[in-house]
Amino acid sequence: MTIHSLDNLSLREIKALRKALDTIPITGIDAAFIAMLQHKISSQTQEIENHIQNEEILKQKALEEAIQNNPKSNIKSTNGRKKS
Numbered sequence: 001m002t003i004h005s006l007d008n009l010s011l012r013e014i015k016a017l018r019k020a021l022d023t024i025p026i027t028g029i030d031a032a033f034i035a036m037l038q039h040k041i042s043s044q045t046q047e048i049e050n051h052i053q054n055e056e057i058l059k060q061k062a063l064e065e066a067i068q069n070n071p072k073s074n075i076k077s078t079n080g081r082k083k084s
Contacts, residue, residue: 018041022038
């Protein structure tokens with residue numbers, strides 16, 4: 001069995017394909033195949049979204065660490081609150 005990949009698709013394109021699978025007519029033995037395909041695409045989409053979220057968290061932590069370790073930095077965390 002040859003496995004092919006859709007690596008060059010954006011998350012938006014993958015979500016569009018998943019949404020399209022909800023609108024196609026399904027009959028007979030195709031139902032199980034389409035259900036499996038829907039599940040695979042949904043799982044991959046969730047993994048991609050989790051990966052993006054984890055990358056953003058790591059970037060934020062790295063930025064906060066860099067700011068804390070920079071002796072020239074006068075920026076102090078205010079937790080999103082303005083000082084009066």
